[in-house]
Amino acid sequence: MNNSSGYIKEIFPSIQGEGKYVGAKQLFVRLAGCSINCLNCDTDYSAEDFFIINDKRIQNPVSPVDLAGNITEAFGLNSFHSISITGGEPLDQFGFLKDFIKAVKEMSGIRIFLETSGFYSDKLLALQDIVDIFSIDLKIKSSFGVNNLQSVQKIMRSIDTSKTYVKLIINKNISETEIDSVLKVLMDSKMKEIYLQPLNNISYNNELEHIIELLQKNKIDAYFIPQIQKFMEIR
Template identity: 30%
Template structure:
C-alpha cells in the first residue's frame, strides 16, 4: 500500500517527555477527525516536501503517494536521530503502509488514538507512542461515548511494555472539562507511563496556571503527570 505525505524533515521533538530529541518527521496527509486547532491541511497534494539537507529548511518536491521502500530509503539519508516520528494528519489511517516499513531508527507514533483495529495491526512495529486524548470541543464527533471507548481501546492496544513506551497527551485550555479527562486517565492509567498536560499557546484561550496545577496535583494520585508546553513553537522550529 502506498501513502500520501505532506512532508519529511529533520527537527527536534517539541512536545512530551521526549522533548528536545532529534527526529525525522514523516507527516502523513489526511485525518479521520477535524480538530479546531489542527495545523495540517486535510487535502492531499500531488507532491510532498522533502528536506534535502537536515536542518537547512531547503526542500524539494517529490511525487505522492509514496511506497514503503521509498520512504525507507529517504529517511535513511538522515543521521544521528533518536527516532522516526510518524505524524499527521493521522498515521494510523495507513497501518498497512506502516507495517511494511523497515527503518534503521525506531518508530515514534503520534496519533489521535481513535482507530484501535489499525493500532493492533502495527503495535509490534512501534517503539514510542504519543497518544492524544481529544474531547468534545477539540473535535466534533457524533457520539462522544463511542469516541472515548475507541480512545481507551487504542491505548490498550499500544500500551507501555518492555519494548514500547506509551504516554498520553492532552491539550488544556480554559474550556477543557478536566473531570472528563480525569475519568479517561483513570481508565488508561495502567497502559501509559505518564500523561502530559499541554497548555494551549493562545493567550486568550490559555488555562489559568492555578487551575492547571490543581489538575496536575489531582492526576498525580493515579499517574505521573507533567505540564509541558510546546517548546518547538518557542524555538521557531518546524
C-alpha cells in the same frame, strides 16, 4: 509486503517539541490526510502532487519501499533519536504505514515513533511489534469537539504501556466530567504519567493546577509541557 502507495505531506529533520520526548532530534515524516475533523487543528496535512526530501522532488503517491530508500539515502539516520511519523492521522493510511515502517527498519534499524489520535484502536494495536514509541493524544470535546477516550481505554488495556505515553491538551473550558473521564482511563490502564499541553500555548493556571493536583492525588505523575517548537520557531 503489499507495497501499497501513500501520500506524504512533508519530511524534515527537527527537534521534538511536545510530550515525553521533548528535545529529541527526530526525522519527521508527516503523512497527508486526516479523517478526525478536530476543532482547533493547527496542522496543514493536505496532499500535494509531490513532496521534498532535501532538494529532491518526489511524486505522490509513493511506494513504502521507495520512500524508505529515499530517506535512508538522504539522511544519516544514525544521527537521529527516531523517525517521528505524524499527520494528520497516520493510521488513515494503515497499509502503507505498516509497509513503510517495516522497510525503513530493515534498511536502517532506526526506532519508530508514531504520533496518533488514538481513534483507531485495532489498527494501532496491529503495529505493536514494529513501533517503538507510541504518542497518543487524549481528545476531549472542550478542546477538539471530539472524544476518543473509549478507544484509548481499549488500547491501553492491550498495549505495552512501557513504550506508550499520552498527552492531554486542555483549555479553560475543560469540565470536571472530562477530568474524571481522563482519570478513569489512566487508572484503568495503570498508566503512571500524563503530559499536559495548553491549547494554543495559552496558560490556564487555575485549571492546570486543579488537574495536576487531582492526578497526583491518584498517584499519576503529571507534566506540563507547552509546544516548545513554537517558542523556538521551528517546525
